[in-house]
Amino acid sequence: MAPRSKKPVEGTLIRVHYDAGWGNRITLRGNKPPLAWSVGQEATWSDGHVWTYVWPKDSGKLEFKPLLNDRSWSIGGNYELHGGAPVDIYPSFAPGAATLEKKYDFFSPQLNNSRTLIVSLPPSYVENPLKRYPVLYMHDGQNCFEDSSSFTGVSWGVDRTRDALVSQGRMDEVIIVGITNIGPQRAFEYTGGQRNERFGGGDLYGAFLVETVKPWVDRQYRTLPGREDTALMGSSLGGLISFYLGTRYPHVFSKVACLSSAFGWNGLDLVSEVYSWGEPPPVKFYIDAGTNRDPWIPTQRMKEALLSKGYVQGENLYHYEDKGGRHTEASWAKRVHKPLRFLFPWQSTSTPR
Known part of the structure; x- marks a missing residue:
């Protein structure tokens, strides 16, 4: 499990709400540095199964997606983050049926x-x-x-x-x-x-x-x-x-x-x-x-x-x-x-x- 954050970091907060299970992790990939589409950045686990990532930019638009263990992409489209506005997402990773x-x-x-x-x-x-x-x-x-x-x-x-x-x-x-x-x-x-x-x-x-x-x-x-x-x-x-x-x-x-x-x-x-x-x-x-x-x-x-x-x-x-x-x-x-x-x-x- 990813370590808990000990001190706040300035930036725009992305909160990924998902119970990944013991030993698994959530990463993020995106279209602007420090994120990239080729490899994921670790999100930080906190109580309530909320995985957080602080986007260090304060302006512009970011497109991103969470991954489970940096292998399984979340289902659906890219998510968007607009400068200064935190975003909460509730992804799923396993294709299923209604x-x-x-x-x-x-x-x-x-x-x-x-x-x-x-x-x-x-x-x-x-x-x-x-x-x-x-x-x-x-x-x-x-x-x-x-x-x-x-x-x-x-x-x-x-x-x-x-x-x-x-x-x-x-x-x-x-x-x-x-x-x-x-x-x-x-x-x-x-x-x-x-x-x-x-x-x-x-x-x-x-x-x-x-x-x-x-x-x-x-x-x-x-x-x-x-x-x-x-x-x-x-x-x-x-x-x-x-x-x-x-x-x-x-x-x-x-x-x-x-x-x-x-x-x-x-x-x-x-x-x-x-x-x-x-x-x-x-x-x-x-x-x-x-x-x-x-x-x-x-x-x-x-x-x-x-x-x-x-x-x-x-x-x-x-x-x-x-x-x-x-x-x-x-x-x-x-x-x-x-x-x-x-x-x-x-x-x-x-x-x-």
């Missing part, structure tokens, strides 16, 4: 019904127990991960896309929670507005998600529960309810992805609502639609409404037009990498407090 866990008969006191929650834990979840994760909540959960349960027999495969993007250093790791729909209740739960027997239960569904589902997930798993690390995503009516809840709970969700959303619902009701906003909610939105029998025009109207309120494409808004895209899980699977990268770009996750 884990699906299912919570059956999860009861909703708000809706008086039960459903299954499907939780996808990223490959590093077991390897690095010091790490906490952002959470993406997805509607129509049976369509998210497994072809065998998907409505059309083709799932989004969102966990596989996430893991591929992480390994390429194009997004941060996240826990994904799929909330399955209850077929006959889907339209009721995924629409807001005036309530009747068939429609308008979105506020009840939102209360279920915020007051029951999210607290359970935060207790059960190592999450980052703050709004800056919590997102929603869905398609069709699932995209509609994602947008609706994002605007009702901006203190809970900071980012929302809406694919092929039913923005034409109830006479473009949500689009009209955006135009009536005073101060826009502090939420970033991804919206898209295909051009082949998809709600392309209503999505254009929503884009125009958001732009009129000061949203900026590429910053807090990402609008995408999928040429030839259709209203199917297969189309959403092909482009789900876009909202994932927009919502959770590499090295964007907040540091646990």
